[in-house]
Amino acid sequence: MKFCSACGAPITMLTPVGDHLPRAVCTVCQEIHYVNPKVVVGCVPEFEGRILLCRRAIEPRKGFWTMPAGFMENGETAREGARRETLEETQAVATIGELITMMSIPMMSQVHMMFRAQLQSDHHGATTESSEVRFFNEAEIPWGELAFPTVSHTLKHFFEDRERGVQALHMIDLGPVKF
Ligand SMILES: [Zn+2]
Incomplete structure (x- = not known):
């Protein structure tokens, strides 16, 4: 995933506060895009x-x-x-x-x-x-x-x-x- 499906801005990988794994996070709207099985x-x-x-x-x-x-x-x-x-x-x-x-x-x-x-x-x-x-x-x-x-x-x-x-x-x- 390269772009946010909510707002279209670029995605970055980072571990959100309180989480334990890196996630795809929007650099603009901060939406966290979880990928699960x-x-x-x-x-x-x-x-x-x-x-x-x-x-x-x-x-x-x-x-x-x-x-x-x-x-x-x-x-x-x-x-x-x-x-x-x-x-x-x-x-x-x-x-x-x-x-x-x-x-x-x-x-x-x-x-x-x-x-x-x-x-x-x-x-x-x-x-x-x-x-x-x-x-x-x-x-x-x-x-x-x-x-x-x-x-x-x-x-x-x-x-x-x-x-x-x-x-x-x-x-x-x-x-x-x-x-
Ligand atoms: Zn976004």
């Missing part, structure tokens, strides 16, 4: 035992598989965001259930919340963000072609919990991403 929401959409995954049409990790997920918008709940992202990325209508994983990724200043979800029908299709959208049973999951560690952690816990007949919440702290 972003929340990513998504789900593992299930229909008759199979789950829906997307092949990414965009970088990063273009061509690799992921569950539908994306940044929360202002004014929506985490579940509403997961439902919206599923529709946008797979054309499928999901009923969002309980959390599978809540993952902190401090290196990227992100928190990811991934939910269980049921689809109302098997309707789905490719979108601008997903070059291919298809159902997988557990034995077909392309573990070596998943886009991110967040995807593999979430799918692993989803299938383990489903096998055990439980819906646990798994809190995970992720280090630097390695590909």
Whole structure:
């Protein structure tokens, strides 16, 4: 950030009185522009035992598989965001259930919340963000072609919990991403 979004004047980095970190502060109106982590929401959409995954049409990790997920918008709940992202990325209508994983990724200043979800029908299709959208049973999951560690952690816990007949919440702290 170089200019104040309130008045347009230049920004400087300084630690405000009583604060403990440098912040982007306006040199004219003194507005403090806080920058905080972003929340990513998504789900593992299930229909008759199979789950829906997307092949990414965009970088990063273009061509690799992921569950539908994306940044929360202002004014929506985490579940509403997961439902919206599923529709946008797979054309499928999901009923969002309980959390599978809540993952902190401090290196990227992100928190990811991934939910269980049921689809109302098997309707789905490719979108601008997903070059291919298809159902997988557990034995077909392309573990070596998943886009991110967040995807593999979430799918692993989803299938383990489903096998055990439980819906646990798994809190995970992720280090630097390695590909
Ligand atoms: Zn200003």
